[in-house]
Amino acid sequence: MESKVIKNYFDKQFELRYFEMDKFGIASPSTILILLEETAADHCYSINHSLYQLEKQNIGWVLISGFLQMERYPHYKEKIIIRTWLSEYSAIKGFRENIIYDEQGNIIGRAKALWVFFDIERRRPVQILDDIKEKWSFCNRESINYNISKKIESIDNSDFKLKFKVNRYDTDMNKHVNNLRYLQWVTESIPDEIVDNYYLHSIDGRFIAEAHYGQTVASLTKKNKESNTFMHSVKVEGTDKVCATAKTIWKKKETRTHNKM
Structure with missing residues (x-):
């Protein structure tokens, strides 16, 4: 590199x-x-x-x-x-x-x-x-x-939901949950038919509050009125605390071959 x-x-x-x-x-x-x-x-x-x-x-x-x-x-x-x-x-x-x-x-x-x-x-x-x-x-x-800088509103009702426990490896040197983890939590709650046939064209995210080691977070995903567009919130389970909000847009994958080892 x-x-x-x-x-x-x-x-x-x-x-x-x-x-x-x-x-x-x-x-x-x-x-x-x-x-x-x-x-x-x-x-x-x-x-x-x-x-x-x-x-x-x-x-x-x-x-x-x-x-x-x-x-x-x-x-x-x-x-x-x-x-x-x-x-x-x-x-x-x-x-x-x-x-x-x-x-x-x-x-x-x-x-x-x-x-x-x-x-x-x-x-x-x-x-x-x-x-x-x-x-x-x-x-x-x-x-x-x-x-x-524009606010992304949190969602309360979701079409898809997954829960994750915050482990030690989820946190970084600033004692925060790493930014990468939020992206992974968000995309994990996207339905398989979208992930298998579409690619993540864009993600717009806001980081609002900290999640801590040992807590359980819920990744909430709701279909937006725009096609293949979703709204997301990551919350601390059992509370009203919103850790992050996001909007994702997905586009149809092109058929392509991939390199082999």
């Missing part, structure tokens, strides 16, 4: 591995989210403010909202480049932009996220270090014109 800084951008190349594939030899949505997070982490490392260095100061980055849109998912052994940059800062928040390119330079995905600089022990936002802003700089270009 190669990384490089180009002006205000940061590029990281990945080669898709076997265990990151679904049964069709195509990368899963979870894989893409992992690679986006790895790119962001490496961008931190590149300016000598790695997540582990920040943790020693009891600070880190927490995802508040995010949007991912994929035109297609890469296949086994395909090389992709994720380009990331910061498009806007406030005192405590930053908007991270991402574009995903295939080997031919075609754009196959876009993502943007709102991150808050966070005091891990006190559980509250803090001001972003000036050195981070200076070294990262910013570019006011957007990867996609999409409002990720």
